[in-house]
Amino acid sequence: MGRRRLIVVGKVLLLLVIAVALQTLIVSRVSVLGVTADLFLIFTVVVAMGRGSMEGAIFGFFAGLIADVAFFQPLGVRALIYVLAGYFVGMFVARFGMMTPWGVLFLAGGTSFVAQFVFGLFQYIMGPQADFLTMVGTQMLPEAILDALIAVPVYALLVRLRVIRAPGVSPATGRSGAE
Amino acid sequence: MVRNEVVWRRLVFVVLIIASLAILTVSFRESESGPVHAVQQAGLSLLSPLQSWGARAAEPFQDGYGWIRTLWSAHQEVERLAAELQELQGEAVKLKEQAEENQRLKSLLDLRDKATFPEGTDFEVARVTGKSPTRWEAWIQIDKGSADGIRVDQPVVGATPTAGESLAGKGLVGKVTAVTAHSAQVQLITDSESSVAAKIQGPRAEGIVEGSVSGTLTMDFVDRDIPDVEPKLVVVTSGFGGIYPPAIPIGIVAEVGEEDVNIYKKIEVQAFVDFRVLEEVMVLILPGA
16 A cells, blocks of 8 residues: 555544544534534545545445444444445546535535435334424434535535545546546 | 446445445344444443543533523623623633532432332432434433443433422433443433333323324323313323333323324323433432342
8 A cells, every 4th residue: 555545544534533523522412403413424425525436435334333333323324324425425526526615515415315314214114203394394404404514614624634635636647536 | 447446446335335234234133242232332332431521521611602692682781791791701601500510410319309219219310421313213322331230221310400399390201221331322201212101190091101203292092081181280100111110200291182083082291301401310220120
């Protein structure tokens, strides 16, 4: 593994540790619109935007496992959802590009909404049943908005700190990474 | 080269999906003492001190935030006092926090003394260190675990700031559903999976208090023929479920509904405890448990 690759892995690992610390220490204690933001998902989306689908999926897998532990979920639920989120966000960005703040906002919000929908579907299958529109109004939509609003400054900060790169630019090959 | 990269990326994706599904499957199929649960317990044990520390560290900030929010309108009216308030804010926040903590603990003691718990019951006061992140579930995490004598299915009671000298604001919170060495998960009675055998004081009507995803409590299976079930009556545990001892206050009857097609009354219950502002709880360690 080259030195450049090691640095990238180190940065992403550091990001994971920061996500754990921020989520458990601060974010989980702050409720906005009756919901709390999901930093694990936000960081997965941001990593996928900045580093591509494979890195996004790998980050999502480990972030999801930690989220399952932190949120008392059966191990693997969020890991599966975040792998899918990381992979498809990476693919989307590689194909269409997502450089503008509005793009980041809508992609993060949309991903959060879809991820919660899948999570809700899982919950619905496993036991708790609720009116779909009620859950859209009280859980999915507020959290999607909150996640989207947080994703924009997080993305901008990480690009500025060069933890991730702006999408569409590959320092090694110059390629976008689109399949 | 590009082709190889694409194949490699897809391979990693498929491997991660299979790994997630495998972990999920094992997590559901194995027993509570299985390896995946052991890993999860170990992870929780690592995270719980962090959460506990976070809860303590965040308290002054939360109190400060609450202080600024509630006094904002008054702050504008008495602008000339702003400078002085700024100087005293740090000290006031600290003192107020201590006073509120004392009040909450006093409320818990009051609940212990006034409610009728089985003789020989021990009480373990615990701090709330986390809450369920979605509305699908309603649980809290506390900073006491098996090392403190906490076990699964032990009942949990609590008191919230609305509590005065009466039992209002004090009552049943839920039951312990998972335990690690130094933390435990408590399922709230508002959880959609929760059901508590209960009765209404006065008419002595029995039923089951159930939670819901919306956070409301409903008492079901109360016979329609029982008269005098009216709002404001107190709902307590009946002790029939085997988990909760009898006579723990749950809430009051908020609304009584009857449908022609239903042989039971549908009763909405307003919980005594305000679960949104719960900071300390008391786990009941019942004799012989």
